[in-house]
Amino acid sequence: MNETLGLVLVGVLLVNFLMLGTSRLNAAIRFAGLQGVLLGAALFVAHGQTNARVLLLALATVALKGIAIPAILLRAVRNVSIRREIEPIVGFTPSLVLGALATGLSLVFARSLPLQSEQVAPLIVPASFATVLTGFLVLTTRRKAITQVVGYLTLENGVFVFGLLLVEAIPFLVEFGVLLDLLVAVFVMGIIMNHIQREFSSLSTEHLTSLRE
Amino acid sequence: MAFWLVLTPLAFAALAFATPSERVRPWLLPVAALAQLGLIALELSGVGGAPFPTWLRLDAIGRLLASYLAVLFTLCAAYAPGYLAQRAERPNRIFCAVMLVFFAMMNAIVSVQHLGLLWVAVEATTLSSGPLIYFNRNPRSIEATWKYLLIGSVGIALALLGTFFVAYAALARGAATSMLLADLLNDAPRLSRPWLHFGFVLALVGYGTKMGLAPMHTWKPDAYGEAPGLVGALLAGGLTSCAFTAILRFFQICAAAGEAEFARALLLFLGLFSMAVAGAFMVRQSDYKRLLAYSSVEHMGILALGIAVGGLGTFGALLHLINNGLSKGVLFLSAGNIHRAFGSKRTPDVQGALRVVPASASLFVAGFFAVTGTPPFGPFVSEFSILSAMMRGERYGVAAAFLALLVLAFVGMGSTVLAVVLGEPSARSEATPYRDAWLHVAPIAGLLALVLLLGVWIPEPLLGLLKQAAPALEPAP
Numbered sequence: 001m002n003e004t005l006g007l008v009l010v011g012v013l014l015v016n017f018l019m020l021g022t023s024r025l026n027a028a029i030r031f032a033g034l035q036g037v038l039l040g041a042a043l044f045v046a047h048g049q050t051n052a053r054v055l056l057l058a059l060a061t062v063a064l065k066g067i068a069i070p071a072i073l074l075r076a077v078r079n080v081s082i083r084r085e086i087e088p089i090v091g092f093t094p095s096l097v098l099g100a101l102a103t104g105l106s107l108v109f110a111r112s113l114p115l116q117s118e119q120v121a122p123l124i125v126p127a128s129f130a131t132v133l134t135g136f137l138v139l140t141t142r143r144k145a146i147t148q149v150v151g152y153l154t155l156e157n158g159v160f161v162f163g164l165l166l167v168e169a170i171p172f173l174v175e176f177g178v179l180l181d182l183l184v185a186v187f188v189m190g191i192i193m194n195h196i197q198r199e200f201s202s203l204s205t206e207h208l209t210s211l212r213e
Numbered sequence: 214m215a216f217w218l219v220l221t222p223l224a225f226a227a228l229a230f231a232t233p234s235e236r237v238r239p240w241l242l243p244v245a246a247l248a249q250l251g252l253i254a255l256e257l258s259g260v261g262g263a264p265f266p267t268w269l270r271l272d273a274i275g276r277l278l279a280s281y282l283a284v285l286f287t288l289c290a291a292y293a294p295g296y297l298a299q300r301a302e303r304p305n306r307i308f309c310a311v312m313l314v315f316f317a318m319m320n321a322i323v324s325v326q327h328l329g330l331l332w333v334a335v336e337a338t339t340l341s342s343g344p345l346i347y348f349n350r351n352p353r354s355i356e357a358t359w360k361y362l363l364i365g366s367v368g369i370a371l372a373l374l375g376t377f378f379v380a381y382a383a384l385a386r387g388a389a390t391s392m393l394l395a396d397l398l399n400d401a402p403r404l405s406r407p408w409l410h411f412g413f414v415l416a417l418v419g420y421g422t423k424m425g426l427a428p429m430h431t432w433k434p435d436a437y438g439e440a441p442g443l444v445g446a447l448l449a450g451g452l453t454s455c456a457f458t459a460i461l462r463f464f465q466i467c468a469a470a471g472e473a474e475f476a477r478a479l480l481l482f483l484g485l486f487s488m489a490v491a492g493a494f495m496v497r498q499s500d501y502k503r504l505l506a507y508s509s510v511e512h513m514g515i516l517a518l519g520i521a522v523g524g525l526g527t528f529g530a531l532l533h534l535i536n537n538g539l540s541k542g543v544l545f546l547s548a549g550n551i552h553r554a555f556g557s558k559r560t561p562d563v564q565g566a567l568r569v570v571p572a573s574a575s576l577f578v579a580g581f582f583a584v585t586g587t588p589p590f591g592p593f594v595s596e597f598s599i600l601s602a603m604m605r606g607e608r609y610g611v612a613a614a615f616l617a618l619l620v621l622a623f624v625g626m627g628s629t630v631l632a633v634v635l636g637e638p639s640a641r642s643e644a645t646p647y648r649d650a651w652l653h654v655a656p657i658a659g660l661l662a663l664v665l666l667l668g669v670w671i672p673e674p675l676l677g678l679l680k681q682a683a684p685a686l687e688p689a690p
Contacts, residue, residue, distance in 0.1 A: 114405050116385050132374065139367060145359065152367055159374045166380050169390045174329030178373070181336040185366050188343050192359050199352045208356040211435040 036065025131158030226313035295652030372419025378412030401469035442549020450538030487514030495625030529598030543580035565638035591667030
């Protein structure tokens with residue numbers, strides 16, 4: 001079971017790199033969705049076979065993070081003319097290098113923290129850190145509103161990976177609350193993106209610079 | 214009782230959403246507020262009843278905050294119908310409903326006893342306040358809302374990671390963990406230190422973003438600058454206080470674990486840094502609503518400092534939370550009136566407000582003196598408590614920096630405030646029909662009266678609440 005979980009987490013890490021390397025908005029959204037599906041799978045592999053509650057949660061994760069949220073964002077892209085992230089603040093190759101660096105640091109850093117003896121999978125903590133850092137990287141180095149939301153989703157995915165360690169401790173209500181908040185957040189952001197598009201005829205946050213000192 | 218404090222505003226939100234009349238709907242806000250005040254009065258007189266469900270109950274801190282929120286919301290809600298009547302060109306269905314949801318979630322934050330649900334409630338306030346900031350629907354408010362949602366959500370995501378770390382701090386030592394505050398406080402001495410430390414740092418950064426501590430405050434001037442004054446008052450008075458409560462929950466765990474000094478060092482640094490950044494940006498700030506936002510950053514710093522010095526400082530911080538919130542109510546609502554009268558929020562366009570809207574401008578000046586800690590207003594008392602706690606603790610360097618930064622804020626704020634109210638009215642004021650009306654001024658006067666009252670006399674029930682809440686934030690002996 002641990003080996004399967006390890007494989008799924010390696011998949012999560014690989015998706016991080018795919019996300020950092022792509023310029024197409026549709027692809028970035030699908031990668032975030034793929035990561036969501038992998039998270040659902042990880043949840044199932046880690047705890048789901050025996051526990052109906054976790055099984056339900058895994059299905060909800062796949063439905064929301066893997067299907068519903070990407071669908072909202074893909075719709076937003078369809079409504080606007082842009083397809084690519086052009087001229088990010090940090091280029092795609094340097095982003096990949098930074099991503100590799102972040103992953104390496106996460107592996108080293110996670111080793112310095114004390115872990116529970118019967119650790120489910122040793123890769124959970126570093127995978128979580130690396131995904132959070134990837135999310136940050138996407139968030140801070142991309143200019144398009146949609147890519148920034150994808151960065152936020154990736155960051156949230158990283159937090160979710162850490163949550164795998166705590167499945168027994170987190171009540172159902174909280175898990176669903178977190179997923180619901182995320183869905184509403186993306187929904188509200190989608191509405192605002194629509195208004196940005198209508199007001200500025202572009203989805204680039206470069207136009208959002210009238211408020212400064 | 215906590216259950217009803219959350220459910221009542223939610224029920225009114227549904228009612229507001231279903232109400233067809235644009236004119237009747239805003240009056241549901243004060244009605245909901247009065248209902249909430251009634252519930253609080255019942256709670257304080259001891260008719261609370263058994264907590265149901267167990268993770269939603271008012272402890273000492275929750276009781277203090279919920280009472281304060283009800284008072285602040287009542288006065289803001291009293292202002293709302295007059296304001297929305299002025300803005301009749303905008304549909305207010307979403308605005309009213311979302312504002313009540315926002316208020317319900319603030320009550321949830323202060324009463325929830327489970328760190329995971331605390332997070333859910335804080336994120337819910339971010340999402341429900343987004344549409345409030347977007348009320349004006351112009352390019353500038355889109356930009357402000359976008360930054361607010363994105364920065365707020367990212368900050369909050371870090372807070373969730375911090376919450377998980379703290380929960381794992383129990384698990385890493387092999388203890389069974391729940392994320393209930395009471396359980397974590399009990400297990401605190403056995404928590405794994407590295408995880409607890411990282412967890413606190415992340416929670417502080419995450420909820421600190423929401424609270425607007427520098428350097429995570431960047432959304433604040435934009436959001437407060439573009440949101441209606443009414444929304445600014447609720448954000449600066451209510452939401453920031455709730456985010457501070459969330460940080461206090463983590464501080465409680467640290468204190469119980471014997472790690473209070475670690476947490477206090479961080480709070481001390483962020484507190485002084487926030488005051489310094491806010492002071493620097495307040496000087497020569499020509500936009501008076503952004504000025505208020507920086508003042509909010511400054512006072513969040515003061516709250517952090519109060520907790521950092523402890524003892525009388527803790528008491529001072531809790532009192533200052535209330536004083537600052539009520540003063541911010543005065544400032545944002547009166548600034549909103551001045552904004553209406555001039556159609557601008559920058560000083561070259563706005564001057565001589567005392568001649569155009571004498572009541573609002575007077576309240577604005579009084580609010581300025583109150584919030585900068587001038588006697589006899591409330592903030593003077595709470596800031597003085599924090600200062601004397603510093604002196605008692607023989608932290609003279611911190612005390613000197615604190616005083617210097619307070620003076621900087623006074624000078625920086627003063628020049629803009631005086632420019633707004635004094636002088637000959639600019640031609641812009643004649644372009645707008647807006648003049649003071651009692652419905653727009655009376656609620657602000659009520660807020661100011663409370664700030665003044667707290668400066669000369671702290672009522673017995675409030676003193677009791679403060680004295681019960683402060684010990685919860687002291688390290689175990």
